[in-house]
Amino acid sequence: MGGSSPCASCKLLRRRCAKDCIFAPYFPPDDPHKFSIVHKVFGASNVSKMLQELPVHQRADAVSSLVYEATARMRDPVYGCVGAISYLQNQVSQLQMQLAVAQAEILCIQMQQEPTLPTNQIDPVDKKSLLLSATNVNNIPQYLGFASSSSVIQDPLKRESLWT
């Protein structure tokens, strides 16, 4: 390998780091923790197989998502990433309810301002049915019904800066 140091994976696996080492571009020697986590959860040979099946320009993103999933699994050994998904789904549901309530209020105001309507007040029963019809919670695809866990969520995923 000449004068350059072996990549983090070859260091951990105690082997010679070849010039065409598949891990070297994505697991630099200055960040051993990154490969250690991935190796613990997925195993070096599985990661190697997964990367080999991908075109080169997609491997960096794949490594980053594997690191993210492995980190999630270490933080929450039972639910891993699924805990995060469940937590986010709950958040989405709550926000959509909030939105539905606000939209129903606007609808009420608009109807009150309609000159053709005979009454100034809307019946509370009608208000409830308006609220229910404005709610679109049922349209949310429910991926899973697992216990939600916010312990996994750290920084929001940003495609541009996710994979650092």
Next chain:
Amino acid sequence: MQNLTTTMSNSTRCAACKSLRRRCSQDCVLAPYFPANNPQRFACVHRIYGASNVTKILEKLPVESRSDAADCMTFEASSRIQDPVYGSTQTIFKLQQQIVQTQYEIAKVQAELAMHNAQQQMHQIQQQQDHQNQNHLLGQSSLMNVNSAASEQEEEFHYLDQQQLGGFYH
């Protein structure tokens, strides 16, 4: 006979042991979560995590948590097979985007509500002012009536007085 009591026969091996072509012992860690009737489930998990990693992860967990853990790993493994680049992080990313979008829409609607409330308040203030002005005008006009009535009466009295005085002097 002893073999049958201590190990499971070929037909009752779990999906993991069947796939790995090994004996399935009674205390097989994987057996409760990877039954023989669903070989695809184990194949998924084995492809992404590997049997030994799955076993290690499950062994470290209390028994009551292992079923959920196995289900979650199966989900993540199948997500990874469907999307080899992003796996289940794709779902997380989409949900985060959905949250941002919904928060934006809530802010929009709340701004509209605030505007309506402000307009209503202004309308009420205007109505109050108009009412006050009306009262003021009414007050003034009734005062004028009182004044004119008072001055008429004064003139009448004055006339009467003069009459009386006139009568007196004559």
